[in-house]
Amino acid sequence: MREIITIQVGQAGNSIGEKFWELACDEHGIDHCGNFHGESDLQLERINVYFTEVRNQRYVPRSIFIDLDQTSINKIQNSNNKNLFNPEFLINGKMSASNNFAKGYFTEGVEILPESMDIIRKIAEECDLVHGFQFLHSISGGAGGGLGSLLIDYIRQEYSDRIIKSYSIFPALSMSQVVVREGQECSERGHSVEPYNSVLTMNHLIENTDETFCFDNITLFDILSKTLRLSSANFTDINQILAQVMIGITACFRFPGQLNMDLRKLAVNMIPFPTLHFLTTSFSPLYARQIFRYQNINEHMLIKQMFNINNQMLAFNPQHGKYLTATGIFRGRTLSLKLLHDLISKENNNQQFVQWIPNNCKIAHCDIPPKGLLRSVTGIANNTGIIKQFDYILQPFTKLFQRRAFLHWFIGEGMEEIGIELIEEPNGDVSIRNRSWSCSVFVQSILYNRLNGLSDSTVYHLQSRRSIPSIFNLSIITQLVNNPSATYESILDLTKLCTIQVSFKYGWGYDFGQREITSTPCWLSILINEPLRLIDTRLQQLQPQQATTSS
Numbered sequence: 138m139r140e141i142i143t144i145q146v147g148q149a150g151n152s153i154g155e156k157f158w159e160l161a162c163d164e165h166g167i168d169h170c171g172n173f174h175g176e177s178d179l180q181l182e183r184i185n186v187y188f189t190e191v192r193n194q195r196y197v198p199r200s201i202f203i204d205l206d207q208t209s210i211n212k213i214q215n216s217n218n219k220n221l222f223n224p225e226f227l228i229n230g231k232m233s234a235s236n237n238f239a240k241g242y243f244t245e246g247v248e249i250l251p252e253s254m255d256i257i258r259k260i261a262e263e264c265d266l267v268h269g270f271q272f273l274h275s276i277s278g279g280a281g282g283g284l285g286s287l288l289i290d291y292i293r294q295e296y297s298d299r300i301i302k303s304y305s306i307f308p309a310l311s312m313s314q315v316v317v318r319e320g321q322e323c324s325e326r327g328h329s330v331e332p333y334n335s336v337l338t339m340n341h342l343i344e345n346t347d348e349t350f351c352f353d354n355i356t357l358f359d360i361l362s363k364t365l366r367l368s369s370a371n372f373t374d375i376n377q378i379l380a381q382v383m384i385g386i387t388a389c390f391r392f393p394g395q396l397n398m399d400l401r402k403l404a405v406n407m408i409p410f411p412t413l414h415f416l417t418t419s420f421s422p423l424y425a426r427q428i429f430r431y432q433n434i435n436e437h438m439l440i441k442q443m444f445n446i447n448n449q450m451l452a453f454n455p456q457h458g459k460y461l462t463a464t465g466i467f468r469g470r471t472l473s474l475k476l477l478h479d480l481i482s483k484e485n486n487n488q489q490f491v492q493w494i495p496n497n498c499k500i501a502h503c504d505i506p507p508k509g510l511l512r513s514v515t516g517i518a519n520n521t522g523i524i525k526q527f528d529y530i531l532q533p534f535t536k537l538f539q540r541r542a543f544l545h546w547f548i549g550e551g552m553e554e555i556g557i558e559l560i561e562e563p564n565g566d567v568s569i570r571n572r573s574w575s576c577s578v579f580v581q582s583i584l585y586n587r588l589n590g591l592s593d594s595t596v597y598h599l600q601s602r603r604s605i606p607s608i609f610n611l612s613i614i615t616q617l618v619n620n621p622s623a624t625y626e627s628i629l630d631l632t633k634l635c636t637i638q639v640s641f642k643y644g645w646g647y648d649f650g651q652r653e654i655t656s657t658p659c660w661l662s663i664l665i666n667e668p669l670r671l672i673d674t675r676l677q678q679l680q681p682q683q684a685t686t687s688s
């Protein structure tokens with residue numbers, strides 16, 4: 138049997154997990170004590186994907202709930218399902234991540250990492266063959282983002298050949314568009330450091346997950362209030378929809394059907410390049426309860442809704458991007474696969490799919506519909522329009538980061554700000570600043586050296602948090618370029634004055650015991666664009682005196 142291990146981290150992760158397991162138990166006929174009361178053997182056939190059989194027909198979810206504070210774990214311990222989960226698999230820290238990625242990744246999170254990894258290893262050892270890991274978390278939380286990233290990194294290291302997928306709650310649109318709904322339980326108001334946590338977590342998701350399914354709460358709330366017409370939606374309702382989508386994604390893995398789909402097949406078909414693994418999801422049918430029984434929910438409607446913007450679980454417009462790939466996971470009694478294929482290909486022509494991937498719209502099918510429905514489809518898409526979502530995170534991040542706002546909270550927890558910053562002055566000069574709190578960088582500018590009476594090869598040791606003002610001087614270069622008596626060759630020679638070379642960790646040249654910058658482990662050459670364009674324009678007006686060259 139190929140098993141999936143589910144890891145829930147932080148408040149959002151744990152609450153969504155609770156709903157997910159309610160639904161998984163329902164589908165497999167498991168009661169809240171773990172006993173099987175199902176009606177069909179099919180419910181047991183592949184129950185091992187999510188559950189471990191501990192005694193005759195007694196099952197335990199293969200699930201770990203982790204948080205840095207006690208609140209969300211206490212909630213599970215006092216819920217109706219308290220006897221369902223193995224108490225050993227509920228792990229909490231003593232402090233909180235306090236909305237701080239760095240606490241989750243560097244300090245508080247590290248304290249509970251060994252215990253968490255021991256339990257994950259123990260669960261994995263009890264499996265026949267671990268197929269993969271699924272993470273549930275919010276990327277903007279201190280625990281969900283920070284500790285979630287730490288666990289993902291460790292699991293990737295130890296189980297490098299297993300699929301890691303995450304169900305990740307993204308912050309809702311830009312901070313300015315976040316709505317607080319008075320009088321309703323679901324108040325989605327981002328906290329101030331949300332953009333930092335999200336950007337930092339994204340780095341780890343890019344590197345170490347195979348598939349990340351992206352959701353945002355405002356979009357889910359809109360589905361509940363506008364499409365399903367619920368008058369007072371709250372997180373429980375949002376988590377219900379999320380759970381429905383998650384359970385739909387593995388339906389063809391857990392129940393028999395005409396076309397199977399497992400996590401690896403899904404990844405192979407959906408992800409053309411390793412980093413482009415951020416997927417959006419949709420679900421159909423979605424109708425308000427009042428009108429549901431009057432709707433004809435045929436396969437054609439399902440497919441239409443699967444691509445409809447109102448059925449997407451993330452704020453993005455599929456029409457603003459192109460589909461790289463898409464998969465429809467159908468459940469229940471449907472037309473023959475051939476007809477489903479024809480219908481989806483027809484819809485495929487109405488949508489913008491890239492032309493260079495053949496058969497980029499796949500289907501999977503299992504016979505068992507979700508409870509209460511005759512048939513359904515869970516849509517998964519790899520659409521370039523998702524870039525908008527990344528912008529929503531990056532814009533507020535940049536605004537905060539430019540001002541260094543809130544950074545001390547992260548640096549105080551052991552994070553290091555590294556790298557250099559180039560600052561363009563109003564007069565066009567460029568200054569360079571070392572952003573690191575503890576590491577030096579090494580800088581060479583021939584123009585700066587000449588202006589300060591030094592040899593061309595001088596390399597500066599720029600200490601942490603220090604700057605060199607006007608390392609590049611635009612007005613001098615402009616004067617030299619426009620000098621009426623300059624020759625083609627002398628102007629061409631100015632290009633080397635428009636370059637700044639930087640190395641990290643070690644210096645180079647005479648003072649630092651290394652001959653070339655290329656023998657240092659990490660270096661870069663920065664070309665200043667504006668003066669290079671001036672030089673190019675001037676060269677086009679002049680004739681070379683010797684061999685023909687170009688800048």
Ligand SMILES: Nc1nc2c(ncn2[C@@H]2O[C@H](COP(=O)(O)OP(=O)(O)OP(=O)(O)O)[C@@H](O)[C@H]2O)c(=O)[nH]1
Pocket residue numbers: 146147148149150152153233234235236237274275277278279280281282306308309325326327354372373375376
């Ligand atoms: N869908 C959903 N989102 C939630 C839920 N609880 C919190 N969130 C969202 O998750 C984000 C904050 O993440 P949390 O999970 O609360 O934070 P955490 O991971 O526990 O980490 P800390 O911030 O350190 O407490 C916010 O955008 C919340 O709106 C939930 O039950 N369901």
Ligand SMILES: [Mg+2]
Pocket residue numbers: 147148206278280
């Ligand atoms: Mg929390």
